[in-house]
Amino acid sequence: MSDKPLLSVAVIGAGVGASHVAGYRAHPDRYRMAAVxxxxxxxxxKVAGEGTGTRAMTDMAELLADPEIDVIDVSLPPHLHVSATIAALEAGKDVVCEKPMTTSMADVDKVEEAMRRTGKKVLPVFQYRFGPGYQKLLHLMDKGLTGKPYICSLETHWKRGAAYYDVPWRGTWSGEQGGAIVGHAIHVHNLMTRLLGPVVEVAAFLDTKVNPIETEDCGAISMRTQSGALVTSSITLGSATDMSRMRLCFEKLSVESGLEPYTIGGGNWTFTAVDPVNQAGIDAALAEVTGVVERYEGLALHIHMALTGEESAGCATFAEARHSIELITAIYQAARNRTVVSLPLEKAHPLYGGWVPELEGAA
Ligand SMILES: NC(=O)c1ccc[n+]([C@@H]2O[C@H](COP(=O)([O-])OP(=O)(O)OC[C@H]3O[C@@H](n4cnc5c(N)ncnc54)[C@H](O)[C@@H]3O)[C@@H](O)[C@H]2O)c1
Incomplete structure (x- = not known):
C-alpha cells in the first residue's frame, strides 16, 4: 500500500490534455484520474477512455463544483487560462496550467493574488526538463563541475503550416495571444533560465515570414542573465524539419543537447571538459544520473511531489512561470521599440497590462 496522498485530478481541454492524462495515469499510486x-x-x-472510471463531461462549472476533485489541469487555449485558473482556485483546487500561464504581467499578479486568497497553488507545464540529458546538466551544475557560464545558444526551428493554423485560435492575437515566442520558444527559454538564472537584459527582432498569421513566426533574440551568461535564441516556424537545440559553454565544460524538437531534455547530449584531464570526473558524475522519469510522466510525478510537500520536486515553480511571462513582455517591448529592455519589469511598464496589441496599457 502506497503512503502517498492520492490526488484526484481533472483535465480541462482534451487536445494536449490527452498527454497530461497519460502522465497522471502513469502514477496510479499518486493520482486518481477523475474527469476529462x-x-x-x-x-x-476519447481521452477519458471507456471503462477507466474517468468521467467525460462538457461543463467546467460542474467539474469545479465537485468536492472530490483536488487538482484541475488547465489545457485550454491560451485566452482561457486565467479565467479557468482563477475559477479553479476559488473552487478550492490546486491548478496545473499549460503555457503560457497568462498573457500579461497584470494577470500573473491577479493569479498570484488568487493563490494568496485561496491558499491554493498554481504550477506551470514545462515538461521539457524531464529528460536525462537536461537532468545530467543540472546534476553537474549542482556538483560545481561546470564553472561559470559564458554563453548559450538556443534554436527552436520547427515546421508549421496551414494544417496547424486550421485550429481557429492559433496564429491570432485574440486566441493564441502571441506567436512563436509565446507558444514555441517559451520551452527552451524556460530551460535556459532554470540553468542560467532570470534574464536581466534583452534585445530582439521578431517577424512574420512563414505563414499568413497575425503573430510572429520568426525571431532573433539576445539576452543577458543574472549569472552573467550571454544567450542567443533563434526561432522559426519555417524550418524544413522540426528541431530544437541548446549549446552552452561554461568555464570548465561545453554542453550540446540532441536535436529532438519536443523532447530536447532527452536525446543525445554531449558533455566535453575544457581541460581533458577533468573528463573522467565529469563522466563519473554523469553516470550517477539514472532512472529519470521523462516528459509528462516526469511532470506529473514532480507536480505531485510539489503539491504534497516533497522537497525534491523539480517541476517549474510559479516564480518561473512569472518570469516566462515577464520575459515575453520584455521581448515584445524590445522588438517593438528597437531597444534593450532591462528586467525585472515594474508595474508602470507600458506592456504590464498585456502585449496583445489592443490590450496595451490596460491594467
Ligand atoms: N506543453 C506543450 O508542449 C504543449 C503542446 C501543445 C499545446 N500546448 C498548450 O496547451 C494549450 C492547448 O493547446 P491544444 O493544442 O491542446 O489546443 P486544442 O485546441 O487542440 O485543444 C483545446 C481544447 O479545449 C477545448 N475547450 C475550449 N474551450 C473550452 C471550455 N470552455 N470548456 C471545456 N473545453 C474547452 C476545445 O474544445 C479543445 O478540444 C495551449 O495553451 C497550448 O499552447 C502545450
Missing part, C-alpha cells in the same frame, strides 16, 4: 472536460464531448470521451 471538453466542449467537444467526443474528444473528452
Amino acid at each position: 472536460c471538453d466542449l467537444d464531448i467526443e474528444r473528452a470521451r
Whole structure:
C-alpha cells in the first residue's frame, strides 16, 4: 500500500490534455484520474477512455463544483487560462496550467493574488526538463563541475503550416495571444533560465515570414542573465524539419543537447571538459544520473511531489512561470521599440497590462 496522498485530478481541454492524462495515469499510486472536460464531448470521451472510471463531461462549472476533485489541469487555449485558473482556485483546487500561464504581467499578479486568497497553488507545464540529458546538466551544475557560464545558444526551428493554423485560435492575437515566442520558444527559454538564472537584459527582432498569421513566426533574440551568461535564441516556424537545440559553454565544460524538437531534455547530449584531464570526473558524475522519469510522466510525478510537500520536486515553480511571462513582455517591448529592455519589469511598464496589441496599457 502506497503512503502517498492520492490526488484526484481533472483535465480541462482534451487536445494536449490527452498527454497530461497519460502522465497522471502513469502514477496510479499518486493520482486518481477523475474527469476529462471538453466542449467537444467526443474528444473528452476519447481521452477519458471507456471503462477507466474517468468521467467525460462538457461543463467546467460542474467539474469545479465537485468536492472530490483536488487538482484541475488547465489545457485550454491560451485566452482561457486565467479565467479557468482563477475559477479553479476559488473552487478550492490546486491548478496545473499549460503555457503560457497568462498573457500579461497584470494577470500573473491577479493569479498570484488568487493563490494568496485561496491558499491554493498554481504550477506551470514545462515538461521539457524531464529528460536525462537536461537532468545530467543540472546534476553537474549542482556538483560545481561546470564553472561559470559564458554563453548559450538556443534554436527552436520547427515546421508549421496551414494544417496547424486550421485550429481557429492559433496564429491570432485574440486566441493564441502571441506567436512563436509565446507558444514555441517559451520551452527552451524556460530551460535556459532554470540553468542560467532570470534574464536581466534583452534585445530582439521578431517577424512574420512563414505563414499568413497575425503573430510572429520568426525571431532573433539576445539576452543577458543574472549569472552573467550571454544567450542567443533563434526561432522559426519555417524550418524544413522540426528541431530544437541548446549549446552552452561554461568555464570548465561545453554542453550540446540532441536535436529532438519536443523532447530536447532527452536525446543525445554531449558533455566535453575544457581541460581533458577533468573528463573522467565529469563522466563519473554523469553516470550517477539514472532512472529519470521523462516528459509528462516526469511532470506529473514532480507536480505531485510539489503539491504534497516533497522537497525534491523539480517541476517549474510559479516564480518561473512569472518570469516566462515577464520575459515575453520584455521581448515584445524590445522588438517593438528597437531597444534593450532591462528586467525585472515594474508595474508602470507600458506592456504590464498585456502585449496583445489592443490590450496595451490596460491594467
Ligand atoms: N506543453 C506543450 O508542449 C504543449 C503542446 C501543445 C499545446 N500546448 C498548450 O496547451 C494549450 C492547448 O493547446 P491544444 O493544442 O491542446 O489546443 P486544442 O485546441 O487542440 O485543444 C483545446 C481544447 O479545449 C477545448 N475547450 C475550449 N474551450 C473550452 C471550455 N470552455 N470548456 C471545456 N473545453 C474547452 C476545445 O474544445 C479543445 O478540444 C495551449 O495553451 C497550448 O499552447 C502545450
